[in-house]
Amino acid sequence: MKKDTSAAKGPRASTPRAGAARAVTVTDIADAIGVSRATVSLVLRGSPLVNVDTRARVEAELRRQRYVYNRGAANLRRRTSTSVALVINDLSNPFFAEFASGVDEALGAKGFVTLLGSTGESPARQQAVLTTLMEHTPAGLILSPAEGSDAAEVRQAVGYANVLLFNRELKGGDWDFLTLDNQQGAYLATRHLVEQGHRRIAFFGGHAASSSCHQRRTGYAQALEEAGLSVKPDWLIESAPNRLEAAARSGELFAGDVPTAAVCYNDTVALGLMLGLASRGVQPGRDFAVTGFDDISEAAVALPPLTTLTVNPRERGRQAAELLLQRLDDPTAAPRHTVAPVQLRIRDSSGPAVG
């Protein structure tokens, strides 16, 4: 795809409201009370240099004329930025919505504004969104990459901007990265099932090629090994992370050596599996134990309620914002990987082994 350098085609711009008065500027304030624009600017920026009396007069005039600061102009002159771009692969997923909300909260507390972009898991849209957002000169970028993102393409769009990746790593990018502790999470879930007396435990769902699935399987294998159990290839079952396919593939658990429990890739898969189990007369939580990952809101109200791993996406959002701000303070530091803790939340779906 040829890079589009034309600024004319895409964006529509909007002129100021027709009827509305022209915005009031520092010049208006300065002229009104007979000081220079410099003085007004110093007052705006809270400089101690200006006479307390002059300051009072300026402040009164600012209020009188309902002055609103043009941060864009100030940023241009100062060569600074007070915005951060936040690009999310799927904002309609409650997990990422919570995350975004945490990012915005933490950023706002520091006086930054969030430039939002959502990509709907499309690398092409992501490319377009990144390009547009970069034209607004954000101080940095928090990116939860769309599935199938290419590091080189992203680099092309973001240049040398300060970037923090969330959730999906893009190797070769050399960017900061915040991820959940996938391995530990799956380890905790598996160990819990072992403690419930299960010995025949499958890992169900996810694509083995994805890094998060790989990490979760590693944690699963680790817990089995610690318990003196071995990983059976028959018990590694792949499935796209949606309910329908998970339900459809649940039969594969009963093809050979039948397990008594399954650690699922995530909650959606676990919910689908529970559906599949129920449809063949196997009652989840009683006849077969199931665990998930994410603690989506449906997990608590499923029947039975789903044992899963809580990741606190809002807190992850705040953390992502913090990490990016640290990066802004020290742009030359080596890229950092941060692993966020996860917590096992035990509910009824992981009942004890029977029989």
Place this chain on the structure above:
Amino acid sequence: MKKDTSAAKGPRASTPRAGAARAVTVTDIADAIGVSRATVSLVLRGSPLVNVDTRARVEAELRRQRYVYNRGAANLRRRTSTSVALVINDLSNPFFAEFASGVDEALGAKGFVTLLGSTGESPARQQAVLTTLMEHTPAGLILSPAEGSDAAEVRQAVGYANVLLFNRELKGGDWDFLTLDNQQGAYLATRHLVEQGHRRIAFFGGHAASSSCHQRRTGYAQALEEAGLSVKPDWLIESAPNRLEAAARSGELFAGDVPTAAVCYNDTVALGLMLGLASRGVQPGRDFAVTGFDDISEAAVALPPLTTLTVNPRERGRQAAELLLQRLDDPTAAPRHTVAPVQLRIRDSSGPAVG
């Protein structure tokens, strides 16, 4: 609260990445190939005035130097804006997250960037967020107001900006407004229950003082009247829109003249009611019919699945963006109220009347 006119205290700004090269500008391009900045600008803006050959040379140089357009500077000079502020009362609510995602999608398609602000239902935070966002000179604002917002305060923060309100009206504001068809939705749900043979139908949940609850009760009353049934005060039961309180108040349905069905204020309330019913041995969908409002994702997987009203929040987001853009094109037009359609989605919770 005194208005803070100081620009210094709050925001931290960020200087460009230390190690990184200074951003390349039109001047760099112009100098490199010996044309004026004006010519480069004309190329960038796609002007037909420039010689095809000159254009080619400029474009090649833009690519070579990896030029990125500074839209902020251009907007300053042209006195235009390519951003829209989106302020959401509760981004962690999937309904609003979907809405935001629809807004961003539609805005992005028109070349606008979304300035996000989330207020967590706090009018005070909303005030701060609005003030900050306005300093970034958005072309307009889409606001889903926090509960308890005051029109005068909002006006104070947004001045004469182009505003579209979503979901909650702020009377006295004189702004465009997009709302769901609450009345029609409740009407459809109630009529459906009547068609199922119910004659004793309660309206359960919500605060009577809220406009959305009032509108839904009106639709409910309308359907009853059409069916020759009357509204009984005993059957108007208030409850905060959360599951816990709804479950707790479900007993009130059985205090006097016991109904056989309830139109609920929303899905959350309906889910809580179903819990309350089950706990007293009344099976929802069989012994007692229930309907909700919103079609949150849990509605489809509840037991029994919940009959409700689909509002398609993503489509509402797109619509909100469209409406705001229309407003930008004609800032002096009279304020418009737009009512978005809702659709009845029949599931098992609204079973036929028995006995």
Place this chain on the structure above:
DNA sequence: CTGAAAGCGCTTACAG
């Protein structure tokens, strides 16, 4: 303590 001047990166009449 205050003002005049230059400049951030861009655009737009206006000449030529």
Place this chain on the structure above:
DNA sequence: CTGAAAGCGCTTACAG
């Protein structure tokens, strides 16, 4: 078709 000049709203040395 191209360039010189002015200017968007702000800030920052530099004089005084």
